Amino acid sequence: MRRTLEPYLWLLFSGGGVVAALVLPVLVLLFGVLMPLGVLDWPTAGHLGGLLGNVLVRLALVVVVVLCLFHAAHRIRHTSEELLGIARFDLVVALLCYGGAITGGVLAVMLMF
Amino acid sequence: MKAPPAAYRPRRDHLWFARTRNYTIFVLRELTSVFVAWSVVFLLLLADAVLGGRLAGFAALAAQPWMIALNVLALAATCFHAVTFLNLAPKATVVRLDGYRLPAWMIQGGNHSLWLAVSAVIAFFVLRGFH
Numbered sequence: 001m002r003r004t005l006e007p008y009l010w011l012l013f014s015g016g017g018v019v020a021a022l023v024l025p026v027l028v029l030l031f032g033v034l035m036p037l038g039v040l041d042w043p044t045a046g047h048l049g050g051l052l053g054n055v056l057v058r059l060a061l062v063v064v065v066v067l068c069l070f071h072a073a074h075r076i077r078h079t080s081e082e083l084l085g086i087a088r089f090d091l092v093v094a095l096l097c098y099g100g101a102i103t104g105g106v107l108a109v110m111l112m113f
Numbered sequence: 114m115k116a117p118p119a120a121y122r123p124r125r126d127h128l129w130f131a132r133t134r135n136y137t138i139f140v141l142r143e144l145t146s147v148f149v150a151w152s153v154v155f156l157l158l159l160a161d162a163v164l165g166g167r168l169a170g171f172a173a174l175a176a177q178p179w180m181i182a183l184n185v186l187a188l189a190a191t192c193f194h195a196v197t198f199l200n201l202a203p204k205a206t207v208v209r210l211d212g213y214r215l216p217a218w219m220i221q222g223g224n225h226s227l228w229l230a231v232s233a234v235i236a237f238f239v240l241r242g243f244h
Contacts, residue, residue, distance in 0.1 A: 014205075020149045021195035026232035028152050028191055030239055031159055032184030036175040043239060045168040051238060052163055061160065068153045075146035083140065085125050104153065111161055 009074060009098075016071025019064055058112040065108040066101070073097035142197050148190035155184070199224035 034040040051057050077097040081087040126132070130140040162171035174180060202224055203217035 016149075017194075017198045020152075020191065021198045022228055022231045023235065024149060024152045024191040025188060025195055025228075026235050027156060027239075028184055028188045030236060032152075032155060032175065033181065033188055035172070036181050036184070040240070042168070042172050045163060045166065047242065048163045048168065048239075051242065052160060061156070065153050065157065068149055072146040072150035072153075075143050076150070079140065079143040079146070083130065085127070100150075104150075104157070108157060111157065111164065 009070070012067065012070035013074040014071075016067035016069070016074075019067045020071055023064055024068065052112075062105070062108050062112050066105040069101035069104045070098070073101040142193065145190040145194040145197075148187040149194060151183070152187050152191055155187070195228060199228060 030040065035042050052061075074097070077090075077093050081090060081093055086093060130136045158174075159171055162168050175184070200221050203220045206220065208215040208220060
């Protein structure tokens with residue numbers, strides 16, 4: 001039987017879906033809405049720097065970034081093809097989507113380590 | 114001699130997603146992924162600002178009205194993603210305990226409790242942490 005990448009991409013997709021569901025809403029709520037609106041004070045740079053100083057936090061952030069980006073890439077690939085009727089360009093769309101996810105992951109690693 | 118008939122291609126329905134409510138919700142759910150990607154970019158910008166000593170500049174950017182509007186949309190989209198994705202779990206996972214199949218609401222309830230717990234832990238470390 002011919003082996004394909006598909007199961008691994010689906011694994012990244014579902015893992016990313018779970019991580020995005022558990023982690024992103026609270027982070028967007030805090031940093032994107034409540035702090036900018038002044039409902040909550042911004043933590044000091046020292047406090048946030050201290051959090052990012054922990055190697056486990058940096059590692060977790062890289063995992064979150066990579067999984068979430070692959071989840072998004074997988075959905076954007078299939079949805080754009082269905083919505084815009086561009087399924088015949090699947091190879092190009094897939095390269096753009098997963099390429100974007102890989103680029104984001106590399107940037108995250110470079111930023112954190 | 115007649116030319117061979119062209120292969121039949123049904124006409125594409127460009128507005129298929131607007132035909133039924135289920136299709137629209139399906140597409141909206143899929144489009145939450147764009148905001149998932151944006152949220153990740155936003156977090157990377159935040160981390161970059163913290164590590165580069167530019168948190169004040171980032172806070173000013175995040176307080177721009179268009180940025181707040183974008184993040185309110187991102188919050189709605191990531192919550193919609195979370196609810197739909199966590200509710201989907203019983204379709205993908207069948208849990209049997211000694212022949213008794215765990216009902217869907219228990220798996221979904223467990224997922225939503227975990228979501229709440231993880232959110233509380235993250236909020237604790239972001240806002241307070243152990244001094």
